Amino acid sequence: MKRSLGVCYYPEHWPEAQWAEDAARMADLGLTWVRIGEFAWKRMEPVEGQYDWSWLDRAIETLGAAGLRVVLGTPTATPPAWVVAKHPDMLPVDVEGRVRGYGSRRHYCFSHAGYLEECRKIVSAMAKRYGRNAHIAAWQTDNEYSCHDTVLSYSDCARSAFRDWLRGQFPGAGNDGDIDALNAAWGNVFWSMDYGDFDQIGLPNLTVTETNPAHAHAFRRFASDQVVAFNRAQVDILRAHSDAPIAHNYMGRITDFDHFKVGADLDIASWDSYPLGFLEDRSGATDAHQRAYSRQGDPDFQAFHHDLYRAVGKDGRWWIMEQQPGPVNWAPYNPAPLPGMVRLWTWEAFAHGAEAVCYFRWRQAPFAQEQMHAGLLRPDSVEAEAFGEAADVMAELADAPDVSPAQAPVAIMFDYDADAMWTVQPHGTDLSYFGLVFDWYRACRKLGLSVDILPPDTRDFDGYALVMVPGMMHMPDDLKGALNAAAGQVILGPRSGARDAHFTIPTPLPPAWPGSDLVVERVQSIRPDLPILVEGAGAVVGYLEQLGGGEACILHTEGKAPLAVRCAPRVTYMAGWGDDALHMRLIKMVAPDLATHNLPEGLRRRETGAEVFWFNYADHPVEIEGEILQPAGVLRRAAMLG
Ligand code: GAL
Numbered sequence: 001m002k003r004s005l006g007v008c009y010y011p012e013h014w015p016e017a018q019w020a021e022d023a024a025r026m027a028d029l030g031l032t033w034v035r036i037g038e039f040a041w042k043r044m045e046p047v048e049g050q051y052d053w054s055w056l057d058r059a060i061e062t063l064g065a066a067g068l069r070v071v072l073g074t075p076t077a078t079p080p081a082w083v084v085a086k087h088p089d090m091l092p093v094d095v096e097g098r099v100r101g102y103g104s105r106r107h108y109c110f111s112h113a114g115y116l117e118e119c120r121k122i123v124s125a126m127a128k129r130y131g132r133n134a135h136i137a138a139w140q141t142d143n144e145y146s147c148h149d150t151v152l153s154y155s156d157c158a159r160s161a162f163r164d165w166l167r168g169q170f171p172g173a174g175n176d177g178d179i180d181a182l183n184a185a186w187g188n189v190f191w192s193m194d195y196g197d198f199d200q201i202g203l204p205n206l207t208v209t210e211t212n213p214a215h216a217h218a219f220r221r222f223a224s225d226q227v228v229a230f231n232r233a234q235v236d237i238l239r240a241h242s243d244a245p246i247a248h249n250y251m252g253r254i255t256d257f258d259h260f261k262v263g264a265d266l267d268i269a270s271w272d273s274y275p276l277g278f279l280e281d282r283s284g285a286t287d288a289h290q291r292a293y294s295r296q297g298d299p300d301f302q303a304f305h306h307d308l309y310r311a312v313g314k315d316g317r318w319w320i321m322e323q324q325p326g327p328v329n330w331a332p333y334n335p336a337p338l339p340g341m342v343r344l345w346t347w348e349a350f351a352h353g354a355e356a357v358c359y360f361r362w363r364q365a366p367f368a369q370e371q372m373h374a375g376l377l378r379p380d381s382v383e384a385e386a387f388g389e390a391a392d393v394m395a396e397l398a399d400a401p402d403v404s405p406a407q408a409p410v411a412i413m414f415d416y417d418a419d420a421m422w423t424v425q426p427h428g429t430d431l432s433y434f435g436l437v438f439d440w441y442r443a444c445r446k447l448g449l450s451v452d453i454l455p456p457d458t459r460d461f462d463g464y465a466l467v468m469v470p471g472m473m474h475m476p477d478d479l480k481g482a483l484n485a486a487a488g489q490v491i492l493g494p495r496s497g498a499r500d501a502h503f504t505i506p507t508p509l510p511p512a513w514p515g516s517d518l519v520v521e522r523v524q525s526i527r528p529d530l531p532i533l534v535e536g537a538g539a540v541v542g543y544l545e546q547l548g549g550g551e552a553c554i555l556h557t558e559g560k561a562p563l564a565v566r567c568a569p570r571v572t573y574m575a576g577w578g579d580d581a582l583h584m585r586l587i588k589m590v591a592p593d594l595a596t597h598n599l600p601e602g603l604r605r606r607e608t609g610a611e612v613f614w615f616n617y618a619d620h621p622v623e624i625e626g627e628i629l630q631p632a633g634v635l636r637r638a639a640m641l642g
Pocket of ligand 1: 143144147272274322328329360370373
């Protein structure tokens with residue numbers, strides 16, 4: 001598969017007379033893909049049941065005639081006013097019980113049956129009209145599920161759908177569920193919370209104090225399943241009328257639905273990469289780190305998501321559907337990327353196996369919410385800075401190899417259900433599952449290691465020298481068995497196996513590791529400004545468990561508490577959330593044969609089947625392989641195979 005570039009385009013934003021010239025310029029630049037349509041419902045169906053495809057027919061024809069391949073988005077992220085007027089109760093409700101109104105986008109509740117039916121109608125009409133159109137090379141369902149915090153809705157329709165979902169989770173006689181089984185599984189004897197009937201169960205918001213974590217966790221799992229079902233309804237329709245591959249555009253650090261489950265219904269995973277916005281908005285980085293990388297982005301955040309979505313995509317197929325091209329409009333501060341960063345981000349995606357990188361967007365919009373968001377062109381159609389960087393990548397792609405996947409030496413498991421459990425019960429300010437996994441990921445990257453992310457149902461760990469499974473609060477027994485049998489080393493903890501599937505502490509106590517008497521005797525979260533020093537080097541900074549039993553202890557705190565303990569010949573339980581130095585140290589201790597590197601600050605390395613890349617995220621030059629790499633510099637070498 002050749003690596004290719006594309007762009008997001010909104011023909012409905014521009015006079016039709018401009019389309020042909022736009023298409024010609026895209027083709028001249030060398031772009032392959034153009035994504036259109038995902039917000040244009042009102043133009044497609046101005047009033048209920050009356051479709052106007054004429055403009056879209058012409059837009060697709062114009063783009064296709066220029067040699068571009070069209071990715072057509074279903075427009076269900078922006079239901080027009082007439083849909084909302086017809087179904088006023090389709091609007092989502094926030095955790096405070098307030099209706100989230102019309103006037104922007106994503107104003108729908110995943111559980112509203114009437115809205116789902118409207119979606120089926122518009123998607124069917126599109127699929128019938130364009131399913132066999134030669135220019136339609138791929139589909140995108142909806143746009144960024146969960147954007148603007150829209151997965152959890154506390155509406156009446158969500159409440160009744162949740163009750164039905166719970167009946168299915170705790171099946172009983174006939175169509176009704178087994179309410180006693182639910183009460184027992186959730187521990188509802190506590191605070192007299194036992195229910196007599198599923199219809200007594202409410203949503204886990206607006207309670208006097210915290211709700212039962214089992215209840216809150218179940219609601220998150222339900223909400224995730226609603227996204228899967230919503231997406232599947234569109235996929236089923238598209239597949240009935242089209243053979244083109246189907247994608248969805250996921251986001252950065254969005255974990256409130258199970259992307260692996262959505263991805264199982266799709267052909268391609270794609271994600272929308274806004275490195276500078278994410279650094280400001282959701283990386284959780286310190287102020288000093290944000291200042292150092294404000295025009296480059298976090299050196300690991302993009303790579304982590306590239307590796308995550310490679311795992312979400314069927315057979316590893318993944319794209320960047322939206323790539324930041326310049327300043328955006330939505331973060332606390334919106335600086336311009338350092339010159340060269342758009343090129344670096346593009347190459348980094350290719351280094352992690354992307355088939356395509358599409359820039360958001362072709363031309364900056366002079367109107368409405370995103371008028372402060374750069375494009376490849378300015379509003380006056382003059383080339384913006386990123387245009388030239390995209391042209392540079394195009395030229396460099398000419399002699400670059402095709403997508404060449406290769407198994408990485410180390411793997412990290414990522415489990416959206418564990419993320420939900422940590423979110424419900426973080427046990428300390430700012431502690432999150434995503435944060436823990438990302439810290440392990442960064443430690444690997446600082447050692448120059450390429451990483452594969454694995455879904456939680458992985459049972460075959462062949463070929464990995466090291467597998468990390470931190471923080472997975474519910475661990476099925478067969479996973480524990482498979483990890484014990486892995487040929488490489490395994491690092492677990494903290495909180496591994498800390499709960500059963502319904503949020504109860506199991507006995508025997510965690511981690512209940514097969515063949516081991518290791519026990520987590522007590523848990524504590526610790527203040528980041530009171531780190532616990534570790535004998536030798538490094539510190540525990542987030543979460544610390546007290547261990548009893550187990551085999552050899554390979555790391556102690558300075559207070560002599562066991563910190564990293566073997567619970568099987570090749571399995572190490574790490575009882576603390578460490579700083580980077582500690583995580584890097586433990587990786588080298590348990591897997592000394594890994595070929596690690598001492599990379600200077602800001603430099604990252606990535607190996608594919610055919611190439612080795614270095615990316616300079618630092619704001620100063622660094623030396624590597626005898627070369628001086630400038631800020632935003634990319635070094636690409638053929639891999640030494642064998
Ligand atoms: C994405 C979204 C786009 C656009 C972009 C702006 O999250 O999918 O439609 O809003 O952000 O950066």
